[in-house]
Amino acid sequence: MGDAAVAASRLPADSVLAERGHLLWEAIAASAALEAAGELGVVDRLKAGPVAPGQLARDCGLGERGAQLLLAALAGLGVVAASGDGSYHGEAADLAALVAL
Numbered sequence: 235m236g237d238a239a240v241a242a243s244r245l246p247a248d249s250v251l252a253e254r255g256h257l258l259w260e261a262i263a264a265s266a267a268l269e270a271a272g273e274l275g276v277v278d279r280l281k282a283g284p285v286a287p288g289q290l291a292r293d294c295g296l297g298e299r300g301a302q303l304l305l306a307a308l309a310g311l312g313v314v315a316a317s318g319d320g321s322y323h324g325e326a327a328d329l330a331a332l333v334a335l
């Protein structure tokens with residue numbers, strides 16, 4: 235069997251491995267975002283009501299860019315949602331319990 239044939243026969247296994255690696259990376263990133271939200275007080279602040287990234291940054295002692303990125307990550311996970319006015323609110327029924335997992 236030539237090199238091209240060997241490479242082609244290994245493609246599905248390599249593809250599966252790459253997909254598993256990608257899923258693992260997403261799980262690690264999701265876990266990190268949830269843990270950060272809990273440790274930085276973001277969960278408690280969201281329980282108090284909707285908040286814009288700038289206000290969240292001030293309330294939790296974060297940089298504004300960091301607050302924006304964390305809220306975007308949490309929105310991507312479906313645990314917060316953005317409102318039309320740029321604020322975010324909790325979407326999970328019990329966000330604190332989700333973060334505690």
